[in-house]
Amino acid sequence: xxxxxxxxxxxxxxxxxxxxxxxxxxxxxxxxxxxxxxxxxxxxxxxxxxxxxxxxxxxxxxxxxxxxxxxxxxxxxxxxxxxxxxxxxxxxxxxxxxxxxxxxxxxxxxxxxxxxxxxxxxxxxxxxxxxxxxxxxxxxxxxxxxxxxxxxxxxxxxxxxxxxxxxxxxxxxxxxxxxxxxxxxxxxxxxxxxxxxxxxxxxxxxxxxxxxxxxxxxxxxxxxxxxxxxxxxxxxxxxxxxxxxxxxxxxxxxxxxxxxxxxxxxxxxxxxxxxxxxxxxxxxxxxxxxxxxxx
Amino acid sequence: xxxxxxxxxxxxxxxxxxxxxxxxxxxxxxxxxxxxxxxxxxxxxxxxxxxxxxxxxxxxxxxxxxxxxxxxxxxxxxxxxxxxxxxxxxxxxxxxxxxxxxxxxxxxxxxxxxxxxxxxxxxxxxxxxxxxxxxxxxxxxxxxxxxxxxxxxxxxxxxxxxxxxxxxxxxxxxxxxxxxxxxxxxxxxxxxxxxxxxxxxxxxxxxxxxxxxxxxxxxxxxxxxxxxxxxxxxxxxxxxxxxxxxxxxxxxxxxxxxxxxxxxxxxxxxxxxxxxxxxxxxxxxxxxxxxxxxxxxxxx
Numbered sequence: 075x076x077x078x079x080x081x082x083x084x085x086x087x088x089x090x091x092x093x094x095x096x097x098x099x100x101x102x103x104x105x106x107x108x109x110x111x112x113x114x115x116x117x118x119x120x121x122x123x124x125x126x127x128x129x130x131x132x133x134x135x136x137x138x139x140x141x142x143x144x145x146x147x148x149x150x151x152x153x154x155x156x157x158x159x160x161x162x163x164x165x166x167x168x169x170x171x172x173x174x175x176x177x178x179x180x181x182x183x184x185x186x187x188x189x190x191x192x193x194x195x196x197x198x199x200x201x202x203x204x205x206x207x208x209x210x211x212x213x214x215x216x217x218x219x220x221x222x223x224x225x226x227x228x229x230x231x232x233x234x235x236x237x238x239x240x241x242x243x244x245x246x247x248x249x250x251x252x253x254x255x256x257x258x259x260x261x262x263x264x265x266x267x268x269x270x271x272x273x274x275x276x277x278x279x280x281x282x283x284x285x286x287x288x289x290x291x292x293x294x295x296x297x298x299x300x301x302x303x304x305x306x307x308x309x310x311x312x313x314x315x316x317x318x319x320x321x322x323x324x325x326x327x328x329x330x331x332x333x334x335x336x337x338x339x340x341x342x343x344x345x346x347x348x349x350x351x352x353x354x355x356x357x358x359x360x361x362x363x364x365x366x367x368x369x
Numbered sequence: 370x371x372x373x374x375x376x377x378x379x380x381x382x383x384x385x386x387x388x389x390x391x392x393x394x395x396x397x398x399x400x401x402x403x404x405x406x407x408x409x410x411x412x413x414x415x416x417x418x419x420x421x422x423x424x425x426x427x428x429x430x431x432x433x434x435x436x437x438x439x440x441x442x443x444x445x446x447x448x449x450x451x452x453x454x455x456x457x458x459x460x461x462x463x464x465x466x467x468x469x470x471x472x473x474x475x476x477x478x479x480x481x482x483x484x485x486x487x488x489x490x491x492x493x494x495x496x497x498x499x500x501x502x503x504x505x506x507x508x509x510x511x512x513x514x515x516x517x518x519x520x521x522x523x524x525x526x527x528x529x530x531x532x533x534x535x536x537x538x539x540x541x542x543x544x545x546x547x548x549x550x551x552x553x554x555x556x557x558x559x560x561x562x563x564x565x566x567x568x569x570x571x572x573x574x575x576x577x578x579x580x581x582x583x584x585x586x587x588x589x590x591x592x593x594x595x596x597x598x599x600x601x602x603x604x605x606x607x608x609x610x611x612x613x614x615x616x617x618x619x620x621x622x623x624x625x626x627x628x629x630x631x632x633x634x635x636x637x638x639x640x641x642x643x644x645x646x647x648x649x650x651x652x653x654x655x656x657x658x659x660x661x662x663x664x665x666x667x668x669x
Contacts, residue, residue, distance in 0.1 A: 100573065104470035111467060112484040115541075119487060121509070122499045134505045136512035182390045189383040190376075197391065204398040208602055208653055210626045211646035214408065214633050215401035218415065242393045266375075272382040301492040303605045304626075308634060319494040323609070326498075333502055340495030351490050355483055358490075 119344070126337040133333050147338040151325075157339055159314050160321035164343075167237045167306075167317060168299040174241040175295045176288055182242070183250025184280045188262065198251075205244045212239070213308055220309055231315040236306050240299060246291050253287035254280055290357045293350060300347065318343050405643045405650075413640035420640075427644035442645070444620040445628040452536060452624070453600045460540045460547055461592055467544070468551035469581075482552075489545035497609035500538045501525065525610055528621040535610050535622055542606075543599065547592055554588030555581070587663075594660040598653055602626055625649055 125133060126147055128140040151157045186198055216239060220229035229235030257280050265275055281288070306317040313321070322339040325332045351358060409427055411420040434442035471481055488496060503509045504524040511521040524534045558581065566576045604626040608614040616623025616631075625645060633642035 096573065101473055104473045108467065108470050108474065108481050112481055115484050115488055115545075118496065118499045118503065118541075119491060121503065122495060125499075125502060134502065134507045136507070136509045138509075178390055178393075181386050185383050185386045189379050191380040191383040194383075197387065200399065201390070201394055204394055204402075206650075206654055206657055207398065207402050208598075208646070208650060210602055210604070210629060211405050211643075211650050212398070212401045214629075214639055214643050214646065215404035216397075217634075218404075218639075219401065221415070239397060241397075242390050244394075244398075247390070272379070273386075276386075297490055301490075301494075303492075303494060303608075304630070308630070319492050322494065322498075333498065336498050337502075340492065340498060343492055343495060347490050347492075351483070351487070355479065355486075358486070 122337050122344075123341045125334060126341045128334055130332075130334055147334045148342075151335050151338045151342075155325075155335070156313050156316070156321060157318075157342070160316050160318045160339075161342065163233070163236075163315060164300060164318040165346075166233055168296050170233065170237045171240040171299050172292050172295045174237075175243050175246050176292050178242045179246030179291060180250045180254070180281060180284060180288055181276060182247045183252075184254045184257075184276050186247070186251040187254035188257065188259070188280070201244050201247055209239070209305070213305060216305070217308055229309070231310055231312045233315075235309045236315075236317065237299075239305055240295070240302070243295065246295070249291060250284065250287060253284050257283050286357065289354070293354050293358055296350065297347065300343075405646055408640055408643035409647050411640045413643065414637050415639055416637060423640070427641045428648075430641060431644055431648060441616075441620045441623060442628055445616070445623045445625045448532060448621070448623055449601060449603065449625050451532060452539070452603060453597050455533070456536055456540055456600050457593060457596045460544055460596060461589065463540070464544050464547035464592075465551055465585075465589075468548050468555060469577075471548065471552060472555045482549075485548050486545040488542045491542070493542065493605040494609050496542050497538060497606050500534075501610055504534055526618060528617075528619045531611070531618060531622045535606055538610070539600075539603065539606050543596065547596065550588060550592055551585070554585050558584045590660065590663050594656055597656055601649065601653060601656075604630070 121138070124139055127143040127145070129142055129144050129146065132140055132142070182201070186194065217230075220235045220238075223229045226232075229238065261279060262275050265279055270278065301319060302317070303319050307320045310316045310320060313324070316324075318339065322336055322343070325335040325339065410422060410424060412423045412426070413420050431442060434440040435446065437443060467485060471478060471485075474481065505511070506521065506523070506526075510524070514521055523530060525531050562580050562584075563576055566580060571579070603624045607616055607622050607624050607627055608630075611617050611622050614627075616627045626649070629642045629645050629649075632638040632645065
């Protein structure tokens, strides 16, 4: 850390020598433009929150803040609609899938990073090649598989039905393989000689050493599932099994467009996202760069 | 002897650990992929007991639809092409500009990054509905136009403007992702190159032209491909911003995936819809192969 800051110090000293005015001007312009663009980034989101406090008559009016702010929309969606249930469904599905992805993706990634076995290349390529198939191609077969499942009578309108396509992710396996390659072999071998079981090596050595990557994986998976739309839309038909994004849409078809309720629902949906994003911002930015550039 | 048994034991454990993922990928990824291919050869109706084999008829229907300028399928492919043609360049140019500026600033740079990133993590459905309100006839954007004495616009209600109105939202929402990828790409360019250029008296635009631009090229290619695929798969914004998820007005905003969902789940033309997804798959595969060709050297 100190080395880096010293380097940047030297760098800025040097740039001062050569083009002090130039840099200051450029930075100021950058701040002005970024602030303007940044405002356009947040205004629609703030608009969403402020609309959720507006009474029905004010919704399409161009005033930013409500003239008569009300908690009525929240009271309505929380007590008179299935929204609390949709919220619960979204949490259940997102947690189910995230726990499963965290476990199986790190286990598979660990195996691909640390084991030699016949067929390794083929299995790995088969997993990776599934990334080339767009989800949209699979939803029709998935729907038929969910309507006539091998286990049980139907997967439609069940948590498993919503979650099964995302229980293991190839991107995650690839990411974890990259990361687990950094786990030192000497450490694993030493533990092996000490009589640690093969699963123990994974669970007690590889996993603790890979927590940052597993964390990033969990965050992405949670965000992705929380916002997932096309599959939950197709696999749910009963109101009480819908997830938040699918259910909130219903407010628009019931009695005209009850936008104030949709905005209240959307604002509530934003809360867990904001918490996750603000707490884990650094992981997210690094994680996107990692998965994005290497995947 | 000990070594051999250990190696064998490791092989067995590898397959035990991989058992569930192998079953998962076989049954939920590979099998449905083949299933979709098979369905595309049938006049598949979920309500029928026996599915009728029709060979390539569904693909011929797609072809004849593509020749008919008024068919919704043709419209879907045209619209998707328009979304890509405008969306990808606009998004990337804006994102690159923002990334270059974000790379320059020091104070509060994390806060600024977060600002550009927020729309990306927000649900597309929520974002779409906000913009529906903003685009309203009496809405905020038209009020802004009025203050500048400009004529008000119908936006989402007009067959000519709806597609571009939706495009703005998609570009706005997806930009944060491109910004972060660009920032990561910029970080990898050694700072010493810029310092050397500065000592040699290079102007700022010259260092961009001769250092940033060539070294960022792989990132740009990567993003062009990735964002093109994202636009090819577009569904939720159009579904949420057109009335009743119709892709209207008059199919002016509909996309390939929206057609797939409509044909498969509203009209029960699952065979035809499956054929459409196979075509989509072929296009995405072609795009991915191009990406691999261009970037293979970097991955190795």
